[in-house]
Amino acid sequence: MHVLFKPGFFSNVPVRHALVLGAIVALVSGVVGVMTVVRSQSFAGHALTDVATTGGAGAAYVGVSPLAGFLGGAVAGAGAMEFIGVQRARQRDIATGIVLGAATGLSALFLYLNATSSATTGVTQQVLFGSIFTVDSSTITVTALTGVIVLLVLAVVWRPLLLASLSAEMAAALGTRVRLVGAAFIVSMAVAVGLSSIAVGSILSTALLIGPAATALRLTRSLRAAIVTSCALGVVATWAGILCAYDSYDWDPSSHGLPVSSFIVGIVVLLYGISGLPGLRRRAHARNRDVLRTHDAHHAMPGSA
């Protein structure tokens, strides 16, 4: 037991907070991520972390709460993307790019102003890489509450949004306002992403949004299963990463450990790589459940006999 879990792992308050916060972010990202990948909006999902960061840097300069800055930045960015928004997927990425470019410019300004005006040292690093180990319990409460709101909004628009993502024409024929549900989604995504980038940093925000969802979509046979798998993979990767990071302080006494985000990203990408193995994919792509059952039954026979 002590080989895997170093002494103090469970009694350490920052670690406990990190485990809880990581799980909340992984759960919300797991659900939002499935729809993000289905709609091919990974770029927007990632860009919004940077736009949120701009909001955070701006908040630091103006002197309002960073949380308001991150959320405000992300939602404003999503609004701008939707406003420029062009229907074709290729053009949609350009809209995202324009917003990201402008936000980046503002980021440069805020970081410069912060560096020159006040003693907010480490703001660049904090903003870019965040740290799951430095959060307090109030952040956890806010993250959990906002996460629940995001999930509720998604549940309300889920079915019209899903059909609109698969075929905008068929959704419109059923009377769905395709543009409206799309906007509802990107704003929900912005809130989720803004929250996760302040809680766990922008690298992890993107990794947890895209990685587990893309992995789950490859492995499962229905969206419901994909969402459950995506959440589970996200939580497992986050917890395992936190454990590794905690243990890494002991690996080499001279070093000061490795960042938790590096471990989690490594695990997320590894899981995605494993999901590409042909054996796993064959199961998910079998044409008929009955065929699959008879196949399994056939293999089970010798053992049971």
Next chain:
Amino acid sequence: MTTTPANSTRAPVLEFDDVSLAFGSRRILDHVSFEIRAGEFTGLIGSNGVGKTTLLKVILGTQRIQSGDIRINGTKRTARLRSVGYVPQKVSIDADVPIRSRDFVALGLDAHRFGLRRRTTEDRRRVDELLEAVDATSFADARLGDLSGGEQQRVLIAHALVSEPSLLLLDEPLANLDPRSVQEIVALLHNIAATRDVAVFLSAHEMNALLPVMDRIVYLTGGRAASGTTDEVVRSDVLSALYGHHVDVLQLHGRVLVVAEPGTTTDHLPSHETLKVD
């Protein structure tokens, strides 16, 4: 320009009454009138770019018209109606998305509603029944993205029918299908029209595959339409009047061939059935 069919025994599901639509100076629909009845299979025939998709969008209410009336089940269409099922020309679903055939059909029941209402046993029964009706039971649990074009087409038809519409619109469902799938889909749609009391209205740029099953035809060219039974419409005099110059309609080995005179433009003739005599 319209020939009214003689034997109109049943109430029409869809009525176009003097409908006009133009994009700038380009006339898409020029005082078009026709009717479509329940239980009948109607083909909307015209060459590529003549405005078939636009006409279907007009019926769906996603494209406005400039004058005229459209009535569905006798009432003037104001908002979008759930009594119309629609299968668009192109639906591309990535093989990486785990949407099974049955999931997609079920979306036809509730994708217009907000919230996650639990699907009932009755819902599931209807989905199963539709999958069986389109002969898709064997791939009901397969991912939509893994299916062939013909198989996907069946699932889309089941999706459009599951809410029990009185009118089923299909935009070029036979394009990009191999000849065998074309025959199967045509037979399936004919069967649906006859047994489910649904008016099937299908657009195509080629009419030969549809000739054996088509109860009625709406022939669209240059913004004008001729409608009636195939015998009433696919004739030299009717089509000549529609095109504004002389065309011959030839019957060869059970296939129809529309032939234009030398020197006339054949741009608006259905491509595969046109012979230009030079």
Next chain:
Amino acid sequence: MINAWEVGTMVAVVAGVVGFFVVLRGSAFPAHAIPNGAFAGAAGANLMGISPLLGLGAFSLLGAVAIGTLGRRTRSDVATALVLVLMLALGAAFLSQSTEYEPQIFSLLFGEILGVSTSQLTPVLIIGAVCILATFAMFRQLMLTCLVPDIAHSKGLRPAVVDLMFLVIVAGATTMTVPVVGALLIFTLMIGPPAAARCLTHRPGVAMALSVAISVSVVWAAIASSFQSNWPVGFFVGVFSAAWYGVARLAHTALRARRTTLATAISYTAAS
């Protein structure tokens, strides 16, 4: 200061030329991911005590190849996102082991164009020239594979290979520009000016010339403004690029309103 003008102009020209295809081919995400992820290479090189330019070059090339090859097998946006976070995570690991912190990240992300030394000019010039030559050498292939994939296929062009080669060009442009203008600025320049140019004209040659002209004007104005105000160049590049795009979109809408009859007739014919 003279160096800043020279290097800024070179960067702007390269961004205008390469960015034209970034916008046309819809490669905005890779164009963001490669420069952004490449900074990890510089951090790694720093740790190992070798030239940051080498680390940058190696990482941007690796990133481009990974995105190009993975993108063929899976959704390309997912592949790009995962390659990006992997590179960033490596960068975070490198940085955690290094003693230099904030100024290093800041300059890699936002550049130090006003502090460019004469010795940095030559590599920038050479890599930039190679990128432009490579783009022009592949001009027809790049156009065909994204505008008319069917024709490209019938001529024996493999879109995946052309895609990969294009991403390598983007990697080259990245290597050249990140040390002087930063990872974030090069992305902004590769998107804003070309997207604005595309709104103003439909002719590829004109659009590319316009893209270069807008890009150069943005950089010059940004350097001048930065010199005057002492605010970072990146801020002005970001704001001026977005402003150009906004103006171009408005002009596009105005032009389209005038030509509406023709345009709808054409798009209608194409759509149905």
